[in-house]
Amino acid sequence: MRSYSALKVLREGLRGHTGWQPLWRSPEPQTNYDVIIIGGGGHGLATAYYLAKNHNVRRIAVIEKGWLGGGNTGRNTTIIRSNYFYPESTRLYDLSVRLYENLAREINYNVMFSQRGMLVLSHSEAEMEIAARTVNAMQLNGADAELLDARDVQKKAPILNFRDDARYPIHGAIWQGRAGTARHDAVAWGYARAADELGVDIIQNCEVTGFSIQGGRCNGVETTKGKIHADRVGVAVAGHSSVLAEMGGYTLPIHSYALQAFVTEAVKPVMDTVAFSPMTGSYFSQSDKGGLVIGGALDRIPSYAQRGNTPMQETVLSGIIEMAPALAKVKLLRHWAGNVDVSPDSSPLIGPSGTDGIYVNCGWGTGGFKAIPAGGYLFAHLLATGSHHEISRPFDLDRFSTGRMLDEAAGSGIAH
Numbered sequence: 001m002r003s004y005s006a007l008k009v010l011r012e013g014l015r016g017h018t019g020w021q022p023l024w025r026s027p028e029p030q031t032n033y034d035v036i037i038i039g040g041g042g043h044g045l046a047t048a049y050y051l052a053k054n055h056n057v058r059r060i061a062v063i064e065k066g067w068l069g070g071g072n073t074g075r076n077t078t079i080i081r082s083n084y085f086y087p088e089s090t091r092l093y094d095l096s097v098r099l100y101e102n103l104a105r106e107i108n109y110n111v112m113f114s115q116r117g118m119l120v121l122s123h124s125e126a127e128m129e130i131a132a133r134t135v136n137a138m139q140l141n142g143a144d145a146e147l148l149d150a151r152d153v154q155k156k157a158p159i160l161n162f163r164d165d166a167r168y169p170i171h172g173a174i175w176q177g178r179a180g181t182a183r184h185d186a187v188a189w190g191y192a193r194a195a196d197e198l199g200v201d202i203i204q205n206c207e208v209t210g211f212s213i214q215g216g217r218c219n220g221v222e223t224t225k226g227k228i229h230a231d232r233v234g235v236a237v238a239g240h241s242s243v244l245a246e247m248g249g250y251t252l253p254i255h256s257y258a259l260q261a262f263v264t265e266a267v268k269p270v271m272d273t274v275a276f277s278p279m280t281g282s283y284f285s286q287s288d289k290g291g292l293v294i295g296g297a298l299d300r301i302p303s304y305a306q307r308g309n310t311p312m313q314e315t316v317l318s319g320i321i322e323m324a325p326a327l328a329k330v331k332l333l334r335h336w337a338g339n340v341d342v343s344p345d346s347s348p349l350i351g352p353s354g355t356d357g358i359y360v361n362c363g364w365g366t367g368g369f370k371a372i373p374a375g376g377y378l379f380a381h382l383l384a385t386g387s388h389h390e391i392s393r394p395f396d397l398d399r400f401s402t403g404r405m406l407d408e409a410a411g412s413g414i415a416h
């Protein structure tokens with residue numbers, strides 16, 4: 001691999017940065033591959049990387065209708081955590097945190113994973129009871145978790161609202177110290193570069209417009225650059241999963257919603273962790289550049305919009321001002337939305353689609369950035385072997401017929 005090092009950065013600095021090479025090739029699609037992955041977001045790119053690296057599959061194409069990371073992966077608020085309730089969820093999300101912990105070293109690309117910790121606030125005695133139950137569940141499931149009282153929270157985040165007349169007084173919080181943030185574009189670019197090094201063809205500006213299905217089995221895709229054959233097709237298109245399902249003749253229990261995010265002007269360091277208030281649905285952290293990165297709840301009405309709107313802006317920002325009144329005068333710099341794929345039990349869907357040869361990775365909804373390494377790792381296993389890794393098994397689509405749901409509405413953190 002063309003490796004990056006401090007020495008190389010220094011040398012390029014002295015040479016006026018004239019020696020850097022493109023991070024990946026831009027090949028024309030071949031007519032045949034072993035596996036095609038639709039969607040050049042984090043999950044699609046990570047899947048391609050682990051397929052090539054762990055399973056030695058050589059002829060892989062990632063097909064992206066726009067640009068890499070132009071979907072939710074480049075639009076999210078970058079929080080990484082594994083504070084879920086059920087053992088199945090913790091196994092999946094904690095695998096992801098562990099893969100993130102070594103990712104920069106593994107792919108030789110600085111994804112800026114910063115384990116600054118996360119507070120999930122409790123605003124009443126009743127919420128403290130629920131927080132204690134969650135902390136116990138997390139500890140039993142092997143994830144790091146602590147129950148903090150109000151004084152502990154104040155030490156970690158003095159900017160929060162500890163006034164006696166606060167509408168939502170802070171009683172304490174769930175603390176996960178290994179949680180944090182990473183640079184979202186770098187996660188997409190790093191996986192793309194590492195996959196390209198292993199021979200994966202990354203094809204941008206190429207939309208999949210249909211599946212080629214013969215005798216009930218998929219043997220390739222129709223694209224704006226022509227027909228491409230493959231034995232197996234993996235679909236990782238997040239908010240557009242239902243659109244692809246309709247083309248492929250399978251059904252998914254997915255609704256797509258806009259989810260908005262905000263960033264403010266840069267201010268001096270005021271917050272070195274992540275804080276989330278389930279009561280208002282708002283959360284924020286501070287980026288390395290000083291901007292406050294803010295998120296909140298889903299839009300109320302399903303849509304394929306990828307843009308913000310003012311009613312949600314008012315809801316989310318009033319929540320932030322309630323959490324930290326000192327931020328009331330900070331100016332908003334930008335506001336945007338992604339298009340997320342929400343499942344009925346707020347857990348992802350990984351498995352065969354119902355049409356032979358097509359496999360899906362979707363349903364990550366509001367929380368799939370944190371899951372990119374694990375999602376890719378597990379989906380690669382499924383595509384390479386045709387059967388589940390034991391960690392992805394509970395997330396198969398069959399749970400909607402067996403009734404064995406994984407209701408993580410609280411763990412996913414956002415009201416649905």
Ligand SMILES: Cc1cc2nc3c(=O)[nH]c(=O)nc-3n(C[C@H](O)[C@H](O)[C@H](O)COP(=O)(O)OP(=O)(O)OC[C@H]3O[C@@H](n4cnc5c(N)ncnc54)[C@H](O)[C@@H]3O)c2cc1C
Pocket residue numbers: 038039040041042043044063064065066067068069070071072073074075076077078079080206207208209236237238239240259260261295336337338339340362364365366367368369370371
């Ligand atoms: C505002 C916001 C905040 C969020 N905050 C967080 C957070 O803090 N932490 C967290 O863990 N998660 C968060 N998420 C969720 C997270 O971003 C997503 O779950 C995750 O990025 C999904 O990754 P993906 O690779 O599956 O999808 P995407 O990154 O959306 O990639 C899918 C790709 O498929 C492509 N595509 C679609 N249709 C076709 C087609 N027909 N042909 C070819 N290509 C196609 C799209 O162009 C897109 O690039 C947030 C999301 C949003 C929108």
